[in-house]
Amino acid sequence: MTAPLTPLDRPNSYIGRSVPRPNAKRLLAGRGRYVTDIRLPRMLHAAFLRSPHAHARIISIDADAARALAGVHLIATGADLARICTPWTGTLDHFKGMTSEPQLPLPLDRVVWAGQAVVAVVADSRALAEDALELISVDYEELPAVVDLDEARQPGTPRANPASQSNICFRTQLDSGGVDEVFVAAAHVIEQQFSFGRHTPVTLEPRAIVADYEPDSGMLTVHHATQTPYQFQDLYSRHYNIPEARVRVIAPDIGGSFGMKLHVYHEDMAVVGLSMMLGRPVKYVADRIESFVSDIHARDHRVQARMAIDADGKILAMDVHDATAIGAFSTYPRTSVVEGNQVIRLIGAPYDFTSYRAALEVVFQNKVQTSQYRAVGHPIACAVTERMVDIAASRAGFDPLAMRDRNVIADDAYPLVSPTGYKFEALSHQACLRRLREIMDYDALRGEQAELRRRGVHRGIGIATFVEITNPSPAFYGVGGARISSQDGATISLTPTGEVRCAISVTEQGQGTEAIIGQIVADQLGLAQEHVKVITGDTEVTPHGGATWACRGAGIGGETALQAARRLKANILAIAALVLQEQAAALDIVDGQVVSAASRQPRLDVAEIARIAYFRSDTLPPGTQAQLTVSHHFAPQGYPFAFTNGIQGCSLEVDVDTGFVKLLKHYVVEDCGRIINPMLVDEQLRGGVVQGLGAALFEECRYGETGQLLNGSLADYLVPMAMEMPDIVIDHVETPTADTILGAKGCGEAGTAAASACVLNAVNDALTPFGASINTIPITPARILKALNRY
Amino acid sequence: MSSIMSDLDEADATVRVRFVVNGRKTACDVAPRDTLVDCLRTQLELTGTHAGCEMGACGACLVQLDGRAVHACLMFAVQADGARIDTIEGLSESGVIADLQAEFHRRNALQCGFCTPGMLINAHELLSNVARPSREAIRDALSGNFCRCTGYEAIVDAIAAVAEARAAKAAQGAEGASS
Ligand code: FES
Ligand code: FES
Numbered sequence: 001m002t003a004p005l006t007p008l009d010r011p012n013s014y015i016g017r018s019v020p021r022p023n024a025k026r027l028l029a030g031r032g033r034y035v036t037d038i039r040l041p042r043m044l045h046a047a048f049l050r051s052p053h054a055h056a057r058i059i060s061i062d063a064d065a066a067r068a069l070a071g072v073h074l075i076a077t078g079a080d081l082a083r084i085c086t087p088w089t090g091t092l093d094h095f096k097g098m099t100s101e102p103q104l105p106l107p108l109d110r111v112v113w114a115g116q117a118v119v120a121v122v123a124d125s126r127a128l129a130e131d132a133l134e135l136i137s138v139d140y141e142e143l144p145a146v147v148d149l150d151e152a153r154q155p156g157t158p159r160a161n162p163a164s165q166s167n168i169c170f171r172t173q174l175d176s177g178g179v180d181e182v183f184v185a186a187a188h189v190i191e192q193q194f195s196f197g198r199h200t201p202v203t204l205e206p207r208a209i210v211a212d213y214e215p216d217s218g219m220l221t222v223h224h225a226t227q228t229p230y231q232f233q234d235l236y237s238r239h240y241n242i243p244e245a246r247v248r249v250i251a252p253d254i255g256g257s258f259g260m261k262l263h264v265y266h267e268d269m270a271v272v273g274l275s276m277m278l279g280r281p282v283k284y285v286a287d288r289i290e291s292f293v294s295d296i297h298a299r300d301h302r303v304q305a306r307m308a309i310d311a312d313g314k315i316l317a318m319d320v321h322d323a324t325a326i327g328a329f330s331t332y333p334r335t336s337v338v339e340g341n342q343v344i345r346l347i348g349a350p351y352d353f354t355s356y357r358a359a360l361e362v363v364f365q366n367k368v369q370t371s372q373y374r375a376v377g378h379p380i381a382c383a384v385t386e387r388m389v390d391i392a393a394s395r396a397g398f399d400p401l402a403m404r405d406r407n408v409i410a411d412d413a414y415p416l417v418s419p420t421g422y423k424f425e426a427l428s429h430q431a432c433l434r435r436l437r438e439i440m441d442y443d444a445l446r447g448e449q450a451e452l453r454r455r456g457v458h459r460g461i462g463i464a465t466f467v468e469i470t471n472p473s474p475a476f477y478g479v480g481g482a483r484i485s486s487q488d489g490a491t492i493s494l495t496p497t498g499e500v501r502c503a504i505s506v507t508e509q510g511q512g513t514e515a516i517i518g519q520i521v522a523d524q525l526g527l528a529q530e531h532v533k534v535i536t537g538d539t540e541v542t543p544h545g546g547a548t549w550a551c552r553g554a555g556i557g558g559e560t561a562l563q564a565a566r567r568l569k570a571n572i573l574a575i576a577a578l579v580l581q582e583q584a585a586a587l588d589i590v591d592g593q594v595v596s597a598a599s600r601q602p603r604l605d606v607a608e609i610a611r612i613a614y615f616r617s618d619t620l621p622p623g624t625q626a627q628l629t630v631s632h633h634f635a636p637q638g639y640p641f642a643f644t645n646g647i648q649g650c651s652l653e654v655d656v657d658t659g660f661v662k663l664l665k666h667y668v669v670e671d672c673g674r675i676i677n678p679m680l681v682d683e684q685l686r687g688g689v690v691q692g693l694g695a696a697l698f699e700e701c702r703y704g705e706t707g708q709l710l711n712g713s714l715a716d717y718l719v720p721m722a723m724e725m726p727d728i729v730i731d732h733v734e735t736p737t738a739d740t741i742l743g744a745k746g747c748g749e750a751g752t753a754a755a756s757a758c759v760l761n762a763v764n765d766a767l768t769p770f771g772a773s774i775n776t777i778p779i780t781p782a783r784i785l786k787a788l789n790r791y
Numbered sequence: 792m793s794s795i796m797s798d799l800d801e802a803d804a805t806v807r808v809r810f811v812v813n814g815r816k817t818a819c820d821v822a823p824r825d826t827l828v829d830c831l832r833t834q835l836e837l838t839g840t841h842a843g844c845e846m847g848a849c850g851a852c853l854v855q856l857d858g859r860a861v862h863a864c865l866m867f868a869v870q871a872d873g874a875r876i877d878t879i880e881g882l883s884e885s886g887v888i889a890d891l892q893a894e895f896h897r898r899n900a901l902q903c904g905f906c907t908p909g910m911l912i913n914a915h916e917l918l919s920n921v922a923r924p925s926r927e928a929i930r931d932a933l934s935g936n937f938c939r940c941t942g943y944e945a946i947v948d949a950i951a952a953v954a955e956a957r958a959a960k961a962a963q964g965a966e967g968a969s970s
Contacts (some may be wrong), residue, residue: 714843
């Protein structure tokens, strides 16, 4: 690892140090407070009747018997909620030509996926509400359902939404020009089709919300398991016409999110309305079966790719077409086209070539919505690119690692603009490649593979380089008209006893946001970390900000905290200078004491400054107003995104008789800029890798012909468990961004971005002796056997 | 009047169950259909036990019943009548898993923490049965505990480290006793 920002032996130097999360002890003792746990006085419970059809007209709803059931307080349909909630549309202006139908909490006359909520019941308990659901009858007239992605694209196919002109949601293309000419002249052209199944985030805590509308004050308080409380404050305010300052959204402990909990869900919007109709708190927790049919899904892409290379194995051009199906609506407020958009912009990103053409087609179908989930688009782009590089390597006769060595953008070539328009400040592919070769002991691994192959054991080695998008500027959502902030805010105070509290708009879902913010503040102020209290996740308490998504917690939130802490420190030293009759510049703070900057000689406790400022301001020179609370905002201003990069490798074994894959070891070399807490970064990478490995081998939402989800339970939908997962070796290269003082980028998506590509390459590597190949994810045993013609 | 009474009777269709929860005698009126996890979380406010799937697949709801780890989602509360139940709250207070908790903390073997109580209860059971399980055996024992956040490795590391520490302590104790 390269040298950290400050020498670790200085007191209070926390940047670059692996310290445990102060907040984790509570969770270990079973004292977390998740939304699932919250119970308020007079709280009622909501349950939803769901559509059994993928596409149908609602003829009539008969809820009389349910309404008469003791303990039932309210039954609401689409029409009831439409009276108080304005519709929303999941489009953004910068996606030109994009369409999507307006949405309401519950549908008025038509259902568009199996599992869509149709009627809400509010009762004394969840069990009673579910009893009432059984007494409701809905008359449907079934309509033709569009299920398959390829079918949805065919002209003449029925429409997922009859009101729209076609099943096309959005189309776009990129073209650097001259691509056809490069292909014609190339020594080798390779072509491959890829298919990526739908999967879903499966956070262990399902979606949960408690909405509490108090009619006399007109105040709405929502306890919401989300990453983005400010976004929801804005949405509840606008769609229910409540002044923003009277909407408070609290996100307490969250049992995992990974992007899933930042979208608007119909049930969540409904619960807010139900609470307003009743003037009482209403709680809704999705059960696991409901999660499978109503949480966003992700991926579901078919990609057609071509690559041109010269006789020396140099990549010359790529030409790709990505088709993706997103369900019946585009999600709100971030839309469902971001994934496809990132797929076509990230393909080829690590490599040095300039001829690129891509087309994206986003279509509607009668399934639940897809949208942003950890590593949005990255796993698709990475799998396509890296598999193509491997095929090209074998065509040109190069070892996969050597092929990448020839083709990655050189570390000294930055800054540069990619053929898809991304501006790269500084990446480190070559350094990462070198490190990976070492930590894998690549040549020995290849030797062992050859040896075992002779004995009928089929090991595969996979490599995948990647580029990750982090720290988005307003170019991401703001320019498209979404009220999603790219800035963050912090309010930091010195308390009367000399402690520090920092209320900041980035949020915690277990990744350690509060821990790293505490480290940065303590480091910058010169205090022990236990004297810093970090507060997140409450719109009433912290300034407005984008919160946590797209890996912005460390890069943007961290820089916000750093700058706020520096301002507070200057204010503390200004008072100290008055008290000590010194120049402020001659003073510093170490371990909670004001010291002489030169000699480090202690002069005065910080707590003493707080005491004087708060209780004996009469002893300060006239005209002095101590400012021991500072509010500070920071928005990224340099590059539109902070790109990070890295490379992953894996070793696995394929049982060619059963099609089972055993993961042996996984390796990651990652460059996320300045590392604040190495232990937490490694944890992010490992967790991310395992999510990618699940996607690679197990996870797929399988649908029947009529659009029914066939495996919507944790017994049928396979997730990665401890037993199947390998140990993961991690190393780092550190290239801080020069856009901020802190220099941190992000690391949350890196693991997921390349893990499935690695496995895809490794399985294909293992299958080489059989001349078999596989280009579908997840790589199930059945697909492997099929590729081997044994099934 | 009679219809009001029959409504009230229906609402009253509960059963009294008694158990020893975290060392204290406890009585609860539960509906026959209430699961143990619901009863613990709602009636007894022991919210450290979580529900992630309600079908025995995720391990978030593990509690100790008469000293053995069981899925509280797969049992009706009435079935636990007369049993001794220990939840994460009780095991934390008694200190029996303090070393596991400290090691999980030190190695950051948790992120969101939603799986953590179940993981700890399972790890505790494993180490009560096998003094020094291999990494394989630890991974195998955790195969019914889903964690979406961590990638499992730190959890395996933490359990292995505690097993080592406990074994070393036991050896020391034996030495001390023989000398
Ligand atoms: S909730 Fe009991 S095993 Fe998942
Ligand atoms: S820490 Fe989140 S599920 Fe395990």
